Amino acid sequence: MDVASVLHMNGGTEEASYANNSLLQKKVMSLTRPIRDEVIRSIYKEKLPKSLAIADLGCSSGSNTLFMTCELIETVEMLCKELSHESPEYVIFLNDLPGNDFNNIFKSIECFKQNLGTRVVGEIGQCFITGLPGSFFGRILPTSSLHFFHSSYSLHFLSQVPEDVDNNKGNICWTSKSPLNVQRAYYQQFQRDFSLFLKCRAEELIEGGRMVLILGGRSSSDPSNNESCYILELLAKALNNMVSEGIIKKDQIDSFNIPIYTPSPSELKLEIEKEGSFILNHLEVSEISWKAACGDELNDNSGYKVAQLVRAAMEPVLASHFGEAIMDDIFYRYQDILADRMSKEKTVFLNLVASLTKTT
Template structure:
């Protein structure tokens, strides 16, 4: 699987689009707002630059894409009023893989600027926004060009499916039933990817630049808790049911693996220390219920469907690339019933890791 060319969130504004199924990600960004605000205030107050360059890595498309940018600019503008300082010019880089739906983002720019100018008393400094289609596991911007880097719900996705996991039969990711060598392969791929990510960002950030990263994680070195891969194991259950009924061939599911790793907080901290370019200022671990994907007015009868749509918006392109489009409605119909059953009986949460870093080397 060529992840860079296949993987993207569902574009557009349809029923299964990421734009209409990203409430959980918005909930996570709301929870981590104080961490972002503290970091952006620190970098701006320390430099009082005439311009402020911000990159959002793994920006996707839909309402969340400019949600974070809007909040950061509001925070800086409030600080400018406190310090009686002239507003900086904002240079915003929105990054995702080339297959991302950048067109929808571009169409929303003018509305975003108009909305922001009315929300901030006295207006804001000039704001320049550009899209950067590329993998963030490589250099994507000039050296020492950024003051602040943000990434939310992107870094648990890896650059490729790990090699040497042919024996991960019946699973679609690193699951509780995966052999030990599969666990090792996933972990080593995460180590390579995350270390490279840090090295690239260290080159792109100015000295003292800040970075806030949020990703899904797990609470310990195991994979059996409902805080980690459980939602994906249930998707594998739906696929395996279709294998049993002869709809999907067994070798199709045996050869399908998702390029995703949920690190523990200790694993994340270890890689930051080993790479050596950043100081870890803050690390926070928090849970978010699966029901956050359903919005405020969720109900038990509809929750399975909403969570299935949330997962579909994320993984459908990978499934279509491997299994074909014909099975998609069927697998998610089965999946929503499995989810509804488990959610009615069990505590179902995602564990999240948020870190705030300062470039020191």
């Protein structure tokens, strides 16, 4: 799998687009705003920059893309008024892989500026927005050029499918049912990727620069529980049902693995300490119900809405392997499985929220 070319959210504004199926991600960003506000206020008061440089890593497209940026600028503008300071210029970098729908973002910039004007009283500093295609598992910005990095729901994706996972048969990612060697391979790939991510961001941040990272995770260090990728285990069930009916060949699913890893707090903390460029200021585990994808109400449409949430994120990867022709069939089956589980179980996503400061 060429991850850089196929790993992106569904673009555009169609029914299965990320733009129309990212309500849950927006709620997560709203719930974590106090942490971002504290961090951006801290870095601004410490540095008092005339130009404040911010990057959103894994920005995707749709209304969420500039939602966080609007909140950050609003917070800084309020602080400037408290301190009787002139507003800084804002340099905003929106990063994602090249397959991301950047055109959709650019079309929304004027709406973003109008929205910002309604939220902030008085004149606002100039705002310069740049699209930044490329993998964040490598350098993407000049040395010591950024004050603040933010990433939400992106860092659980890996740079590649781990090697030596050929025996992960019947599964589509690292799950509680995967063989031990597969679990180790996924964890080791996460270690390599996250260490490289930290190294690159440390080079790009100014001294004392900050990061807030939100990613899918798990609360337990035990990889055998079903916290890790339960929602994808249910997707695998839909695919395996299609294998039993002869719609998908068995070797197709046996050769398919999604590059995703949901670390525990101890795993994340260990990599930060080992890499050594950052101080971990804050780390918490939070949970959000799958129902957030449908406005927190469980109803007859809930299975469909959660299936659309997953489809918006996973369809390009699935289509590249299984073909576009069966996508509707896969997600029609999947929504029934989800609806059944949501009616019987507590179904939540677990997230890790981390705040870091560059040490040198």
